[in-house]
Amino acid sequence: MPLTQQSKLCNRLLRVLAPEDFAQLQPYLEPVSLQLREVVIAPDAPVEELFFIETGMVSISTAHDERRIEVGLVGREGLVGAVPVALDGVTTPHVYFAQLSGEALSIGREAFCAAIRENPVLRRLLLRYVHVQIVQITQTAYAHASMSLEGRLARWLLMCHDRTDGDELVLTHEFLSMMLGVQRAGVTLAIQNLEGAGRIRAKRRRIEILDRDRLLALTNGSYGTPEAEYARLIEGA
Incomplete structure (x- = not known):
């Protein structure tokens, strides 16, 4: 090699x-x-x-x-x-x-x-x-046990954002629904809500992170502890 x-x-x-x-x-x-x-x-x-x-x-x-x-x-x-x-x-x-x-x-x-x-x-x-x-x-x-779908999605987007370069994530609604264990329609609605609030921008097969701080505010402490331990x-x- x-x-x-x-x-x-x-x-x-x-x-x-x-x-x-x-x-x-x-x-x-x-x-x-x-x-x-x-x-x-x-x-x-x-x-x-x-x-x-x-x-x-x-x-x-x-x-x-x-x-x-x-x-x-x-x-x-x-x-x-x-x-x-x-x-x-x-x-x-x-x-x-x-x-x-x-x-x-x-x-x-x-x-x-x-x-x-x-x-x-x-x-x-x-x-x-x-x-x-x-x-x-x-x-x-x-x-999974205590948070809304929007909060869980926000946490997951932040974790993916940490592991990629730039602000665009290559993701589909189908894949998100599988990872979060919910119906695709629920993921679509959650994405629309996050986009409407100016936290993300949804594109075809992509999601652009616009405001990390406002995503973080939705996670209710579920994001950040493993990252701090690391x-x-x-x-x-």
């Missing part, structure tokens, strides 16, 4: 590593492309590879029948497959699939586990990231 230069990477986990710690992973990192809706980790199958996301996003979703409801989101801040591997679960009941196509650096599970066994810095970073992801999942449960435990470490 071409030499992976740490300074040119987008993945925030890899960028915070000291050069000597990054060097332990570097020989095993392989660039891969993730296609829209590609399943990167299937439910109840052994996790053979983990993915440091460079661009794009991967959803962690329930896998009951054909219905999927998103419980977690991983972008350039994270590592796909971190929770089951760190907790020695080997498999997961969730499905991980590309919500937005992009690029990643994959690493085999055995090579990754060997590295974290040998290197306490890598192990600590992984466990801190797993904590952040668990906090994100609990905040998602809170949002800053405290990982980027502030």
